[in-house]
Amino acid sequence: MTNYSNKIPITIEKKLTPSPLTSILVPLFSIILSLLFGSIFFIITGNDPVEIYSVMFSGVFGSAYGIIETIVKSIPLLLAGLGLSIAFRMQLFNIGGEGQIYMGAAAATWIALNLAGQPAWLLLPLMMLAGGVAGGIWALIPAIPRAYLGVNEIITTLMLNYVAIYWIDYLVHGPWKDPDGYNFPITSTFSNTAHLPVIGDTRIHAGIIIGIILAVILHFFIQQTKFGYEIRIIGQSQNAARYAGMNIVRKIIIVMVLSGAVCGLTGMVEVSGIVHRLQSGFSPGYGYTAIIVAWLGRLNPLAIIITAVLFGGLQVGGYAVQMQNIPVSMVMMLQGSLLFFVLGGEILTRYRITLKNRSSQGDGIS
Amino acid sequence: MNQTLLLEMKQITKRFPGILANDRINFTLHPGEIHMLLGENGSGKSTLMNILSGIYKPDGGEIFIKGRKTIFKSPRDSIKARIGMVHQHFKLIDTFSAAENIVLGTHKNFKLNKNDIEKKVYDLAKENGLEVSPRAKLWQLSVGEKQRVEILKLLYRGAEILVLDEPTAVLTPGESRDLFSNLKKMAREDRGIIVITHKLHEVIEAADRVTVLRSGKSMATLEQKDFSQEYFARLMVGRKDIFSFSENITLEPPGEKILELNNVQALNENGRLSLKDISFNIRKGEIFGVAGIAGNGQRELAETITGLRKCTSGNIHLKGENITNMSPSEINAKDVGHVPEDRVGTGLVPGLDIINNIMLKGYKNSFSRGIFLNYKKAFSKTGEILNEFDIKLGDPSGPVSLLSGGNLQRLLLAREMSSNPALLVAVYPIRGLDVGAIESVHRLLLEQRSNGTAILLISEDLEEILKLSDRIGVLYEGTINGILEKQNADLEKIALLMTRVKNTGEINS
Ligand SMILES: Nc1ncnc2c1ncn2[C@@H]1O[C@H](COP(=O)(O)OP(=O)(O)OP(=O)(O)O)[C@@H](O)[C@H]1O
Ligand SMILES: [Mg+2]
Numbered sequence: 001m002t003n004y005s006n007k008i009p010i011t012i013e014k015k016l017t018p019s020p021l022t023s024i025l026v027p028l029f030s031i032i033l034s035l036l037f038g039s040i041f042f043i044i045t046g047n048d049p050v051e052i053y054s055v056m057f058s059g060v061f062g063s064a065y066g067i068i069e070t071i072v073k074s075i076p077l078l079l080a081g082l083g084l085s086i087a088f089r090m091q092l093f094n095i096g097g098e099g100q101i102y103m104g105a106a107a108a109t110w111i112a113l114n115l116a117g118q119p120a121w122l123l124l125p126l127m128m129l130a131g132g133v134a135g136g137i138w139a140l141i142p143a144i145p146r147a148y149l150g151v152n153e154i155i156t157t158l159m160l161n162y163v164a165i166y167w168i169d170y171l172v173h174g175p176w177k178d179p180d181g182y183n184f185p186i187t188s189t190f191s192n193t194a195h196l197p198v199i200g201d202t203r204i205h206a207g208i209i210i211g212i213i214l215a216v217i218l219h220f221f222i223q224q225t226k227f228g229y230e231i232r233i234i235g236q237s238q239n240a241a242r243y244a245g246m247n248i249v250r251k252i253i254i255v256m257v258l259s260g261a262v263c264g265l266t267g268m269v270e271v272s273g274i275v276h277r278l279q280s281g282f283s284p285g286y287g288y289t290a291i292i293v294a295w296l297g298r299l300n301p302l303a304i305i306i307t308a309v310l311f312g313g314l315q316v317g318g319y320a321v322q323m324q325n326i327p328v329s330m331v332m333m334l335q336g337s338l339l340f341f342v343l344g345g346e347i348l349t350r351y352r353i354t355l356k357n358r359s360s361q362g363d364g365i366s
Numbered sequence: 367m368n369q370t371l372l373l374e375m376k377q378i379t380k381r382f383p384g385i386l387a388n389d390r391i392n393f394t395l396h397p398g399e400i401h402m403l404l405g406e407n408g409s410g411k412s413t414l415m416n417i418l419s420g421i422y423k424p425d426g427g428e429i430f431i432k433g434r435k436t437i438f439k440s441p442r443d444s445i446k447a448r449i450g451m452v453h454q455h456f457k458l459i460d461t462f463s464a465a466e467n468i469v470l471g472t473h474k475n476f477k478l479n480k481n482d483i484e485k486k487v488y489d490l491a492k493e494n495g496l497e498v499s500p501r502a503k504l505w506q507l508s509v510g511e512k513q514r515v516e517i518l519k520l521l522y523r524g525a526e527i528l529v530l531d532e533p534t535a536v537l538t539p540g541e542s543r544d545l546f547s548n549l550k551k552m553a554r555e556d557r558g559i560i561v562i563t564h565k566l567h568e569v570i571e572a573a574d575r576v577t578v579l580r581s582g583k584s585m586a587t588l589e590q591k592d593f594s595q596e597y598f599a600r601l602m603v604g605r606k607d608i609f610s611f612s613e614n615i616t617l618e619p620p621g622e623k624i625l626e627l628n629n630v631q632a633l634n635e636n637g638r639l640s641l642k643d644i645s646f647n648i649r650k651g652e653i654f655g656v657a658g659i660a661g662n663g664q665r666e667l668a669e670t671i672t673g674l675r676k677c678t679s680g681n682i683h684l685k686g687e688n689i690t691n692m693s694p695s696e697i698n699a700k701d702v703g704h705v706p707e708d709r710v711g712t713g714l715v716p717g718l719d720i721i722n723n724i725m726l727k728g729y730k731n732s733f734s735r736g737i738f739l740n741y742k743k744a745f746s747k748t749g750e751i752l753n754e755f756d757i758k759l760g761d762p763s764g765p766v767s768l769l770s771g772g773n774l775q776r777l778l779l780a781r782e783m784s785s786n787p788a789l790l791v792a793v794y795p796i797r798g799l800d801v802g803a804i805e806s807v808h809r810l811l812l813e814q815r816s817n818g819t820a821i822l823l824i825s826e827d828l829e830e831i832l833k834l835s836d837r838i839g840v841l842y843e844g845t846i847n848g849i850l851e852k853q854n855a856d857l858e859k860i861a862l863l864m865t866r867v868k869n870t871g872e873i874n875s
Contacts, residue, residue: 225737229729232718239712242674243704244726245695 030345034337041333052321052330059320060313066320068202074312075204076101076270076283078211080290081308082218083135083262085299089222090235090255096142096157097263098287099164100135104264105271106168107134109187109278112194112271113176120193127194127268135264136257138164143256147249153256161287169280176278186279196273205273211305214262218301231255263287289315292339311335370433372397372558373418373449373527378427380413382768383761387413389582390427395527395558400549402569403562405579406602406800407772408758411562412454414579415529418560419451420444431527450520451529452513454562454771454798455710464507465500468519490518495548506635508661509707510537521552528552529560532771534568535798539828540659540861546572564800566595578602603802621650622685624820625671625789629680632670640666642844643680648789648820653811655835656824657860663844664824665707668793671822672704673697684789698727703787705779705795713778716767720759723766724748724781732785747784755780756806771798779807783814790814793824808834828857840864 039049060066080097087094107130115123142156169185178188196205222228230251234241241248266286275282293311297304318331373395380388387410395401403411416422418429420438429436431447438444459467465480465487484500491498496514504512513533520528528549534542550572553559563569569576570593578585578601585601626647634640640663648654658664669675671682673694681690689697706712714723725733725744733744751757757776759769766774775798782790792811796804811834815821825831831838838855840847840863847863 224739224741226729226734226739227737229722229725229739232722233715233726236715236717237711239708240715240726242694243706243712244729245673245693245698247693247695 026345027342030341031338033345034334034341037337037341038330038334042330045330047326047330051324052326055320055324055326056314056317056331059317066316068204069316069319070309070312071208072203072205072274072312073315074308075207075211075273076266076286077290077293077311078305078308079207079214079266079269080263080286081293081297081304082211082214082301083259083266084290085294085297085301085304086218086231086262087255087259088294089299090231090251092146092252092256092259093154094139094157094256094259095154095291096139096160096260096287097266097290098283098285099157099161100138100260100263101267101270101283101287102161102164102168103138104131104135104267105278105282106171106267107131107264108268108271109176109190112190113187116191116194118193120195123194124196124272127272128265131264131266131268132261133264135267136261138264139256139260140253143253143260146256147252165280168278172278172280178277184279187277189277190272194272195276196269198273203274205269207269207273210265210269211308215301215305222301263290284315289335292335296339296342314338370397371395371430372432374430374433375414375418376428376430378414378417378429379425380410380417380422381425382413383764386582388417388424391579391582391584393577393584393587395560396574397556397558398553399574400553400559400561400572402573402576403560403579404564404566404569404576404598404602406564407776407798407803408581408770409579409602410582411579412531412771415451415531415560415562418444418527418529419449445523445525448524448526449529450523450525450527452516452520452531452533454531454535460505461503463501463503464498464511464515464518467504467515468500468522470519487518487522490521494518494521494552495544508665510541510660513537525557527558527560529562531562532564532798533561534563534565537660537826539826540864541826542568564798564804566598566801569593569598570595599801602800621818623647623683624650624685625822626683627671627680628682630670630677630682631679632666632675632677634666640844641670644844644846645680646839646846646849648822650820651815651818652836653815653821653823653834655831655838656822656841657826657828657831657838658841658864660826662841664793664841666844667841668704668706668791668822668824671697671789671791672702695730699731701785701788703727703782703785703790703792705782705790705792707793709774709778710767714766714774717765719763720752720766720777721745721748721762723777724751727781728785751777751780751784754784772800772803775799776803776807779810783810786814786817787819789820789822791822791824794826795823796825796827796830804830828860831860832857 035053042049042052058066060070080101083100084094084097108127111127111130112123115126138160139157142151142153142160145151145156146153172185172187176187178184178186181188196207198205222231230241230246233244234246234248234251238248267283270283270286271278289311293307294304296310297307314331314335318328321331322328371394373393375391375393378388378391378393379386391410391414393414403414405411413422417424420441420443429438436443436447438447459470462470465484468487469483487500491500491514494517496518498507498511498514498518504515507515517528517530533545537545546568549559549561561573573590573593575587575589576593576598577587578598580602588597628645630641630644631639632641644667646654656664656667666675670677673689673692673696677690681688683689684697684700684702687700689700710716715726721741721744724747725739729739733740733747752759755776757769757773757780759773761768766777769777779792779795795811796807799807808830811821811823823831823834832855836852838850838852838860840850840860842864850859
């Protein structure tokens, strides 16, 4: 620890007033930088970055299909990103979005299968409720040791992801397997009344409306309610929160459960809006990508709408690239570098970084 | 006197949004001298020294170190130039031990042998009279002890120019005297020492020279032969009347008991008994002063009364109601104001703007409408407070961490007093304030008292305690060593009780 600070030849100094211009230019510049950074890897692996980017671009913007798919993919990212942002605001690092999505989806499926054929006005709200409750409970499990004993939630939420994913695997391979499904690990298809309504004949479903409404509500909730205020204070300083008489233990539990419930709802929306049944691996890591989405949106619910669409586009662009026999891991790498550069850029807007121009004594790196 | 200057700052200028914090300031430092910086809250003292330590870049002016022009691109450059600063708000790492904090960032290799370091730190501490246990974790230390760690850290790095930003704000008079005698010793080894202060008598006691700032300008640099309190005061504030203190406001006789502690015990962070058997009461309209050397249970006392610390035995009553071990929010709701020792980070949230800080205590009641916050009300309250308490801020939507030390404090005091509490627990309320501000705080406390508030005033400043208190309790190692009535209290008796185990029946009234 001591050593790094002596060897890294840069210094970071707090800037006093980030100008409004930099707060627009810097993220833009960061995105461009991350694309350039990505190209280095493409070149190293023998791919043509220009080609990849143009394939991605036309995959997303080149057709109505691309645009629609981008929106479809951004729905779960938006919902889960919102859910995670609540916890992140309070410095609770809920990495368990993925597991909570799976549990929410399973609970919604249970309702859809057991009440098959019931009218939509009954079925859909029940499924949402079940999804939310299941996700909430899944987050409650790590919340309790975190609140009372200070057990690190990063580890526990992460571990519970595996439990959830394997549990759903078990369900769709075993008790819930569709008898007419040619032995595929899937449940039977939901009855029509368990499908979220779609817009026109696209795949865009009512989840987008739920997401946008939720973002607005959440924004309002954080800024305008007493509860939101408590979340902001606790996130900034636990001592001040205690001093102000806030019950931190209870808030940790409530906030984790809320965060998990929204992720659970994400699972419900995904099975009811897109998959129309439960199947193993139905979420390609939305719960993880949503972590990036939430941070890039600086935990601001309205900004998360934008970052969700950005990452929806990346996902779709990734599929387009895959068609060209370029490994999809390249796109995942791009996601990572995007986070790195944009967060790095944010530091730039808040701090001044200066390179030390003393001749270094040529010691090894890292 | 005119050999090579250790430091010369020429025409230093620094502008913040809406304020000229330093306006063409000249400042010099000779080897071996203690040069003090005197000025009101917000006059730009910290800013000037932050420029010297490379935290801020000046908008104009030059810095010469031992005659060589030097440009600080960062704090690291300043450290390399052997400049070390103890900030007004400490910058230590809570979970590290004192020794680790001291050596942090200095060792070039990974061979950090714990025992060696602790030994070294121990010796260094001993040598300079700055006693501190090398092994204690930072969060376990009192503010005064943390300061010693900060100073040791600088010595350990071989600082030749030491800057201390209001060091005595956190010390008792005795500790301050020790500090200054140590500083004088340190200066003898050809170090130069810059001390920021508000206290005129400290300048007279310990400074070789003093530079007085007012609204960002340097008013004068004086040599010892020109020192006089009246002159300083005139230079600082431009008026002379600051010493006239309206001492005896006529009093109602104190009323019913508001706060009553019976045999209260509490533990500190290490699980050791830090309050042993404390009993006293405060009546309506009375100021009960608690004197004592820092670290004798002051913080624990305030926290136990306000519900932040568990009371392990005994009981506490507020207006006849048993409030022992009620939650902080229940006690808040019973009209208890609390100005905590740690202002930034406990009393205030540094990263939030002023309105959000004003709401901190009242967000559940005064500033709410059902489940919602009432920003409108908070906004008008903020305006009121800024006006009434004369708090200056450049940018109202900026985080309060940008306020000067004194303004931060006034903000906190203002919030806690503005709700007319039944009980006000004020821990070191004038720490870091300039003479003018101290007077206004004292006037406010007395006004509060006339309004019938019972005030628990914990202070390290004996003059303050004597001036304001109706009764004085002296804390010594977690017990009240004696309670004195105002009329038969004097500095000597208090000082005796502060440092001695047992008192005679005559003193104990
Ligand atoms: N980073 C900053 N951004 C904006 N304004 C600032 C900043 N730092 C200080 N100021 C303003 O500059 C002025 C001088 O502040 P400074 O902290 O130097 O005062 P000071 O003399 O140290 O006062 P005090 O005795 O209260 O600590 C104040 O009005 C303060 O609000
Ligand atoms: Mg200051």
